[in-house]
Amino acid sequence: MSFLGITSATLAKDIRLEWRSKDAINAMLFFALLVVVIFSFAFDPTAEESRRIAGGLIWVAFLFAAVVALNQTWARELRNQVLDAYRVSPAPANPLFLAKAFGNFIFVCALEALMTPLFIAFYKLRALGPAWELAPIALLGTWALVVNGTFFAAISLRTRSREIMLPLLLFPVSIPALLGMVNATTSVLSGDEPARFWIALLLAYDVVFTTACLLLFELVLEAE
Amino acid sequence: MKRGFTILAFVTAVLLCFALYEALIVAPTEQTMGNVQRIFYYHVPSAWTAFLLFLINFVSSIVYLIRRNTKADILALVTAEVGVVFCTVVLITGPIWARPVWGIWWAPGDIRLTTTLVLWLIYISYLVVRRFSTSGKTPVIAAVVAIFGALDVPLVYFSIWFFRTQHPSPVIGDGGALDPRMAHVLLINWAAFLCLGWLFCWTRYRLEFLKREVEEAQALESLMEVRR
Numbered sequence: 001m002s003f004l005g006i007t008s009a010t011l012a013k014d015i016r017l018e019w020r021s022k023d024a025i026n027a028m029l030f031f032a033l034l035v036v037v038i039f040s041f042a043f044d045p046t047a048e049e050s051r052r053i054a055g056g057l058i059w060v061a062f063l064f065a066a067v068v069a070l071n072q073t074w075a076r077e078l079r080n081q082v083l084d085a086y087r088v089s090p091a092p093a094n095p096l097f098l099a100k101a102f103g104n105f106i107f108v109c110a111l112e113a114l115m116t117p118l119f120i121a122f123y124k125l126r127a128l129g130p131a132w133e134l135a136p137i138a139l140l141g142t143w144a145l146v147v148n149g150t151f152f153a154a155i156s157l158r159t160r161s162r163e164i165m166l167p168l169l170l171f172p173v174s175i176p177a178l179l180g181m182v183n184a185t186t187s188v189l190s191g192d193e194p195a196r197f198w199i200a201l202l203l204a205y206d207v208v209f210t211t212a213c214l215l216l217f218e219l220v221l222e223a224e
Numbered sequence: 225m226k227r228g229f230t231i232l233a234f235v236t237a238v239l240l241c242f243a244l245y246e247a248l249i250v251a252p253t254e255q256t257m258g259n260v261q262r263i264f265y266y267h268v269p270s271a272w273t274a275f276l277l278f279l280i281n282f283v284s285s286i287v288y289l290i291r292r293n294t295k296a297d298i299l300a301l302v303t304a305e306v307g308v309v310f311c312t313v314v315l316i317t318g319p320i321w322a323r324p325v326w327g328i329w330w331a332p333g334d335i336r337l338t339t340t341l342v343l344w345l346i347y348i349s350y351l352v353v354r355r356f357s358t359s360g361k362t363p364v365i366a367a368v369v370a371i372f373g374a375l376d377v378p379l380v381y382f383s384i385w386f387f388r389t390q391h392p393s394p395v396i397g398d399g400g401a402l403d404p405r406m407a408h409v410l411l412i413n414w415a416a417f418l419c420l421g422w423l424f425c426w427t428r429y430r431l432e433f434l435k436r437e438v439e440e441a442q443a444l445e446s447l448m449e450v451r452r
Contacts, residue, residue: 148372151372155353155365155368155369158357158358158359158361158365159353159356159357159358159359160356160357160358161356165352165353165356168349168352168353169349169353169369171345172342172345172346172348172349172373172376173346173372173373173376175342175345175376175380176376176379176380176382176383177379179383179384180383201379201382201383204379205379208375208379209372209375212371212372212375216368216371219289219364219368220364220365220368222361223359223360223361223364223365
């Protein structure tokens with residue numbers, strides 16, 4: 001099988017599994033909804049205030065919700081020794097990683113698409129800057145979270161209490177990406193300054209860490 | 225080996241006493257900040273030592289991945305541990321100085337503060353992974369995490385650099401205008417801290433090395449018993 005063949009086969013399998021069980025997306029949606037509601041009670045902001053804080057709130061909610069999906073990525077493969085079977089098969093490691101990362105990317109993007117209208121309603125948001133810039137920010141930001149998240153989820157498989165291990169590993173490394181997403185979103189919402197630098201930073205982050213993940217994933221997969 | 229260690233311990237003790245004397249008595253009092261500025265002689269050398277140790281950790285992690293050399297792995301573990309200790313000293317002495325001078329404990333937008341804090345967080349998570357790993361290949365996983373952490377540092381630096389150019393914040397007052405006597409004291413302190421770091425690493429390295437030898441011997445012994 002070719003590289004693309006393995007990637008698409010694994011991706012199709014994961015999407016079908018998720019479509020039938022809806023485990024990850026339901027948990028993520030409910031979690032993100034709770035964060036939105038609780039924050040809106042805690043702050044009850046005016047339109048001006050919410051422009052300043054919404055960028056941070058949105059991304060923190062998505063980050064926490066994404067961890068729910070990321071934790072399930074590999075745990076699913078442990079049952080029935082699927083991962084061991086994959087390891088002894090002649091298939092290379094990277095297509096598996098890419099398929100998992102794309103799968104998570106699709107789940108988290110779906111979550112964002114569903115949650116954004118709620119955020120707009122709850123926090124009375126209206127962008128003062130160019131709103132179309134939010135699309136590249138969301139795509140690049142989500143990829144930044146998901147690519148490292150998928151990688152670290154594979155590492156945390158090899159540890160005790162793995163559900164706690166993932167955020168411990170992921171959050172420190174994600175700080176520059178998070179800074180980029182939050183500041184880019186805030187500058188689009190408030191329209192004060194161009195978001196271009198932050199988008200470039202996100203792009204650089206994505207390139208650096210996607211490369212690193214692809215170079216090092218095989219080592220992690222083999223480290224049993 | 226044993227003799228070298230004793231000599232290093234002696235030199236470190238003498239240097240630390242001398243550096244303390246220099247920092248508290250010989251170094252001139254800073255004009256605007258007064259005596260509180262003297263914490264600088266502990267703060268800056270600790271930071272330099274911590275960064276050096278993290279650099280060694282990064283290099284030995286790469287060496288481990290290429291050569292699979294156990295010594296490189298032990299060195300990586302040891303430098304991360306001692307580096308976190310020195311980094312903690314930096315993060316504690318910083319606010320103690322900042323409170324009277326800046327009027328605030330912590331400046332969230334400042335480039336050096338945030339980069340140091342993120343570095344500290346990354347290496348804590350590195351040590352946690354090592355401790356919690358159930359894999360037989362802990363060193364490989366740890367080396368991978370160390371490389372991710374090292375890749376993160378320049379990105380953190382650049383993101384905050386941009387952040388700061390937009391929202392100016394207080395700047396730490398060293399740089400070109402340092403009094404030569406102060407620079408002299410600073411270098412003596414750095415030498416003392418480097419020796420101390422070296423001493424810690426050496427002790428910890430020996431301990432870890434012996435621990436692994438004992439574990440190996442025990443594993444072998446239980447294997448023999450099973451055979452009998």
